Amino acid sequence: MKDGYGRTIDYLRISITDRCNLRCTYCMPEEGIPCLAHGDILTYEEIETICRAMAQIGLKHVRITGGEPLVRRQCWRLVEKLRRIPRLQTVTLTTNGILLAQYAQQLVEAGLDGVNISLDTLDADAYREVTRCGDVSRVLAGLEEMQKYPQVTVKVNCVLGGKKWEHTARSVAGLAKEYPVHVRFIERMPLADDGIQGCAQDDVLAALEAAYGAAQPCEKPMGFGPSTYVQFTGFLGKIGFISAVSHKFCADCNRIRLTADGKLRLCLQSDRMVDLRALVRGGHTGELIPTVQEALAHKPQAHCFEQHGIETACMSQIGG
Ligand code: SAM
Ligand code: SF4
Numbered sequence: 119m120k121d122g123y124g125r126t127i128d129y130l131r132i133s134i135t136d137r138c139n140l141r142c143t144y145c146m147p148e149e150g151i152p153c154l155a156h157g158d159i160l161t162y163e164e165i166e167t168i169c170r171a172m173a174q175i176g177l178k179h180v181r182i183t184g185g186e187p188l189v190r191r192q193c194w195r196l197v198e199k200l201r202r203i204p205r206l207q208t209v210t211l212t213t214n215g216i217l218l219a220q221y222a223q224q225l226v227e228a229g230l231d232g233v234n235i236s237l238d239t240l241d242a243d244a245y246r247e248v249t250r251c252g253d254v255s256r257v258l259a260g261l262e263e264m265q266k267y268p269q270v271t272v273k274v275n276c277v278l279g280g281k282k283w284e285h286t287a288r289s290v291a292g293l294a295k296e297y298p299v300h301v302r303f304i305e306r307m308p309l310a311d312d313g314i315q316g317c318a319q320d321d322v323l324a325a326l327e328a329a330y331g332a333a334q335p336c337e338k339p340m341g342f343g344p345s346t347y348v349q350f351t352g353f354l355g356k357i358g359f360i361s362a363v364s365h366k367f368c369a370d371c372n373r374i375r376l377t378a379d380g381k382l383r384l385c386l387q388s389d390r391m392v393d394l395r396a397l398v399r400g401g402h403t404g405e406l407i408p409t410v411q412e413a414l415a416h417k418p419q420a421h422c423f424e425q426h427g428i429e430t431a432c433m434s435q436i437g438g
Pocket of ligand 2: 141142145146184185186214433
């Protein structure tokens with residue numbers, strides 16, 4: 119798939135629910151958000167139909183996200199369905215990890231290729247504060263459980279913030295020393311007005327080098343996303359940075375998003391969307407391919423977080 123600027127689009131992030139078992143301060147308000155009605159949410163079969171159509175025109179990678187994808191019933195059934203689609207190369211999942219230990223085996227047996235676990239701190243009190251209710255020991259149990267399945271790539275995603283960010287960065291990065299997992303620091307995007315300053319990539323790297331010695335840049339890009347990676351001596355996994363605000367990577371953007379209610383969202387920042395659910399439910403699946411192609415022609419050239427912030431009430435609605 120090509121967009122109007124000639125970029126190859128081969129990656130779809132699918133939000134399968136807008137519900138979540140946490141309330142991270144930078145993602146959604148404490149009281150949560152009004153949830154979609156069950157009937158408005160795409161069924162697994164409808165998601166499969168959309169992905170089958172897109173795979174015919176070049177979709178290669180899908181990531182299941184949310185809200186929290188593991189709160190949706192039998193999430194592994196979707197993994198199984200997507201894994202059977204010809205030409206689709208990877209099916210991955212982003213989760214807060216609270217329910218990961220419970221569902222890891224079913225997800226792996228369904229063919230999951232990778233899991234990204236969101237974990238912003240190892241400190242139990244700080245974790246409860248940032249998530250407003252979470253128990254970090256459950257996330258760590260999920261990470262531990264995944265060690266039984268070395269065929270599945272595990273990454274930890276960390277959004278830093280607050281006064282003790284240097285200590286937090288060192289301890290979360292330390293997971294890549296202990297486990298064969300890649301730890302990525304994700305720059306905080308302007309959404310919730312929680313008054314917490316994000317951390318710049320260069321400052322985080324400097325704090326890590328002070329603790330772990332000089333980092334070696336990784337020559338080859340890893341995966342198909344916008345991260346840059348470095349390697350510390352003695353670490354089993356790599357350390358990555360995803361800095362959408364300070365190191366804008368829109369020129370190489372390869373992704374689009376599908377919301378839980380079946381809207382194709384062309385850019386994280388912009389709320390311009392195309393309703394694919396209407397086509398699927400109206401029996402017009404033959405129109406999916408031309409509709410997606412037409413929509414791609416209007417994918418924005420770049421985000422403008424600087425001017426507008428993200429056009430949504432909450433990141434859980436669009437899958438991060
Ligand atoms: N609930 C799952 C989780 O937390 O991994 C999946 C959905 S969550 C919206 C996906 C990712 O978006 C998480 O890694 C989360 O840290 C990130 N995220 C949410 N709000 C963000 C923000 N304002 N800036 C940067 N990342 C954010
Ligand atoms: Fe839920 Fe993920 Fe948003 Fe946290 S970041 S509130 S876990 S959707």
